[in-house]
Amino acid sequence: MSAPTGSLAAAVAGDPADPELVRRARAWLSRTFEPGDGEVVRWVERSGPVAAVRALVAGTAPAGVRRRAGRRSGTDQSLADLAVAARAGARLVVPEDAEWPRAALHCLTVAQHRHGSTDRTTALVPPLALWVRGGPRLDELVDRSVAVVGSRASTQYGDHVAGDLSAGLATRGWTTVSGAATGIDAAAHRGALAAGAPTVAVLACGVDRAYPQGNARLIARILEDGLVVSESPPGCAPLGHRFLVRNRLIAALAQGTVVVEAAARSGSLATAKRALDLGRPVMAVPGPVTAATSVGVHQLLRSERDVQVVTSAAEVLEAVGRFGVDLAGPPPRPADVRDDLSDVARRVLDACPVRTGVPPERLAAVAGCAELDALRVLPVLELHGLVERTPTGWRVARPQPQPHGA
């Protein structure tokens, strides 16, 4: 391992579009802030990661952001974190990378603007960066994926059904995402592995740690073909708050969420609620009404009209299949997509520069609209392939090469 080199203050004075500087800046932000903080995420989105770090080091960042950083903003572990990660076979995937699961996480960007920033506990904001350990590309693995979650205190029935579901999803080419916890999570990962498919574990601690310790061998097995993902940098402990924000990440990465067994106040119900907040299909596997391990599942089915009963992998794919196809590749770009844009969206699109990306507040000033409006329409424009995000901000998307004969 090479020792950390280069002072952060000197580094962030460099080109804000330099990919390695962007990665280092996001590594630093990931260590400095707890994940799932809306104010921080929005501010980094607006400034760009390099400028954000520059402002924090210089003490010119907004007061709320500086307060959250606290004394951490005086230290720099970014190169060390990246080195520790690399030694563990992990990398930092950032929004500026091709590997970023853009389509999946788009729902968090939408939710962030819809739900506002008041309720911190819901944490419906995109991650600043993702620590990813394992071989496959993250975006490709979650593109057709389903979250299978449930009780830690599962029964043989629940373990059996979770394993069966994941194996069934695997044989149909779908990835199982879960939290590597004891019980249903572990059974779900094992079902996918037994079917010879990669699976994705999203942890509430650093990707170099195995939590719970009892699943260390399972996590090692997951890493052979699949991925372990976390928002927290290497070495981080699985603190309570991180489970809540981890749950929203599971709900966002997967195209749909299935709850297998859940007692009355199970954490997996929180994951299901997050998935509903994100507009994802949520499904529940019923069980005997006499079993405490199914009480939460039945409550969920009773209280949320949008939660669907499922009993097999085929039924799960009936619910998510359509979404999977729709989001599988870049969405088709009809000839007249510009005609369908709102007035604000058209003005923001016209304000986008062709070469160097600019932050949303500049776009809003040029387009003559509120910054919030610009933030609201940019993801839509991006989804239509009309604009793209660069480290310095938004610009018009480069035209995609058309297939021959198109």
Add this chain to the structure above:
Amino acid sequence: MSAPTGSLAAAVAGDPADPELVRRARAWLSRTFEPGDGEVVRWVERSGPVAAVRALVAGTAPAGVRRRAGRRSGTDQSLADLAVAARAGARLVVPEDAEWPRAALHCLTVAQHRHGSTDRTTALVPPLALWVRGGPRLDELVDRSVAVVGSRASTQYGDHVAGDLSAGLATRGWTTVSGAATGIDAAAHRGALAAGAPTVAVLACGVDRAYPQGNARLIARILEDGLVVSESPPGCAPLGHRFLVRNRLIAALAQGTVVVEAAARSGSLATAKRALDLGRPVMAVPGPVTAATSVGVHQLLRSERDVQVVTSAAEVLEAVGRFGVDLAGPPPRPADVRDDLSDVARRVLDACPVRTGVPPERLAAVAGCAELDALRVLPVLELHGLVERTPTGWRVARPQPQPHGA
């Protein structure tokens, strides 16, 4: 037992409002026609029961009705049937009786007009009469009742849950209605009996028979405090078609229907579908997805958005309680109910005579509307307590005595 006396032809020449003649006429109709036949029921409603029998004996009834009666219209077993019933402790309850479960069966009158007469299999028509065996008043027992139905091939789990539900309903003052079949039906009746409450068994055969034979003791036990009900006259065998029309009667009599266990094509699913057709709350008790006995329940929950998961008697009453209160007594009659009537309803009401009831076609002629429109609004007027049905047809309802101080 007194021998049958008096020729039918001579009897039906008498006063069509004579209650005993009405009862005999309906006993004869009940023996002559299979239950659940829309054309027959509508014709009897229009003619009145005594005039209907008169027309059939004289050969002047509509061709379709005569064809259905076949050679049966040449024989008369009415007094014998009434005598056999009386000997078994049973009676014939007719729509002209105070005991007729008018509020509960109103949904069939509504469904009959909504769904039309083309699909005979759904049989969504009111009964011509009900053979009732046992002590309590039928209308009072079903006023706050829930149907608990399910597989004949039930498991211990299903039996336990059905019994528990019915006992829980009983302790809250609600009656369980079911079909006295092996499996879930029997467990439901037993649960109510164990809680010391009367229960109602609706049979597809005559009330003097015990079907299935294996439940003879259970049926005898039901008769000690509760009721056994059938549309078919004494001695009738439980033919296949009668189960279908029996199921719609269970769905109509109860304020809501709960399916406990049901295999893929269980008859209890038909009862649930009938209850949905009738606008009744339908509930399902989930079970292990690995059990064949719950496959039909889960299919029902997946295919019908209006079917609610329930796990306890309290949850059942959450769904039906409101309806139970609303339909418990005669609905309140607001001072301005006439102001809310449609134009047609007001004209039909104005056309109703004060003394001797007249058939709907006469009302339609006076009101200047189609007969179908008159048939559509008459149940509404009846529900509001504005009109009432007599053996000869409809007339303005006698004002109810007002409670003191009202």
